[in-house]
Amino acid sequence: MNTLSYGLLSLLSKNSRTGYELMQHIQPFWPAKHSQIYPLLAQLEQKGCVEFVHVPQSDKPDKKVYSLTDTGLKALQEWIGMPTDAPATRDEFALKVYCIGLVSKAEAMKMLVEREDYYIKRKVHYTQSFEKLVKLSEKPLEELEMDEPLFGNYVLLRKALHKLDADLNWCEWMKSKLK
Amino acid sequence: MNTLSYGLLSLLSKNSRTGYELMQHIQPFWPAKHSQIYPLLAQLEQKGCVEFVHVPQSDKPDKKVYSLTDTGLKALQEWIGMPTDAPATRDEFALKVYCIGLVSKAEAMKMLVEREDYYIKRKVHYTQSFEKLVKLSEKPLEELEMDEPLFGNYVLLRKALHKLDADLNWCEWMKSKLK
C-alpha cells in the first residue's frame, strides 16, 4: 500500500466518491492522473479496504461510487499513526529563477507575470472553495472542532491560502527587483 | 532531456560541481537521489552539454568535477524560454490532516509538534544559508542585480523562508485549535 492509496482512503473517510472525483480532489495534496487511481481502487477493493456500487446514468457514463469499509478505516487509522514523510515539491520555475540572469530583464519579467497569473488563478479557485465551505457549514468555520467533517477541509484551505499569499508577495517583490 | 537534466545545467551555470554536490544542492527545488543524477550526468556529457575533470583525492574518494559547456549553456537558455510546468507538491501530512478527526486530540497534537519541529529545522538551515550568503556577498543582498551570480540564491532563499513562515504560522494556529 503506497501513500496515494492511503490518500484515497483519507478522502473516502468523509464522502463516498467515484474514481473520477477522487482524482480531482486529491490533486492539491498528491497530484495523480486517473490512469493511476483506477488500478489502485481495484487493488483496494480486492484487499477489502473499499467497496463500490454501480450507478447507471443516462446522460453521462455509468459510474462506480466507492466507500470506505471497516477494514479500510482500520488501515487508515494505523497509517496516520506511522511516521510521516517530509513534503516534496518539484518546481521547474525555481530552477529557472536560479539562473534567471541568463535571459533579458524583459523575458524575466514576462516569466514572473505568467507565474503570478497562475498563482492568482489558484487563489481565486481556493477562495471560491472557501466560500462554498462557509455556505456548507452550519456554524462559523473558526468554531469547527477537530472531529467535525468539514474541519480538515477548512484547515487545509487556510494552509493553502496562506502559502499562496507568501508566493504572491514574493512575485510582487521580484517584479519590483526587475524594474 | 527531462527537467532534472536542465536543473543540473542550471546549477552548473554558476559553479562547477561534482555529481554529489549537485545532488545536495538541487534538493529544495527538485528532490533527487544520486542514483538518478549520475546516469543523467553521463548522458549530458555524451550530448556535449557538460564536461568533467577527474580530481584524485587521498583522504576522500576521487571525484569528477563537472562544468557547463557552450552547448549546455545554449540548451539552458532555450529551456528557460519554454513554457514552465506548475509546481507539484506531494504532502503526506496534508492527507493525514484531512482526516485528523480519526485519531485522538493528543495524537493529533503530537503529529503537529513533530511537523513543527521539522519546519523549525528547515528554517534554521535556510537562515544559516542566508547568513553565509550575506558573508559571501560584497554588497548588501537587497542591492544585488539580476545578472549577478548570487541573485538567484538570494531570491530563492527569501521565497523558501517566507513559505516556511507561512507553514510555521499555520502550525501554531493549528496547535491553538487542538487545545
Add this chain to the structure above:
DNA sequence: AGTTGCATGTAAGAGGTTACATGATTTC
C-alpha cells in the same frame, strides 16, 4: 465544428526510490 466535462479502463514508457557495492575519514 471543436473543446470541455463526465466516466472508466489498459499499455507502454519515463521518472524516481531502494538496495547493492566499495572504502577512507571523521564525529558521536
Add this chain to the structure above:
DNA sequence: GAAATCATGTAACCTCTTACATGCAACT
C-alpha cells in the same frame, strides 16, 4: 564501536505520465 560524510556507480523495482480506447452532453 557505530554512524555520518564524501564519492561514484549499477540493477531491480515501484511510481507516475502519456497515449490509446469509448461515448454522450453541454458549451463556444
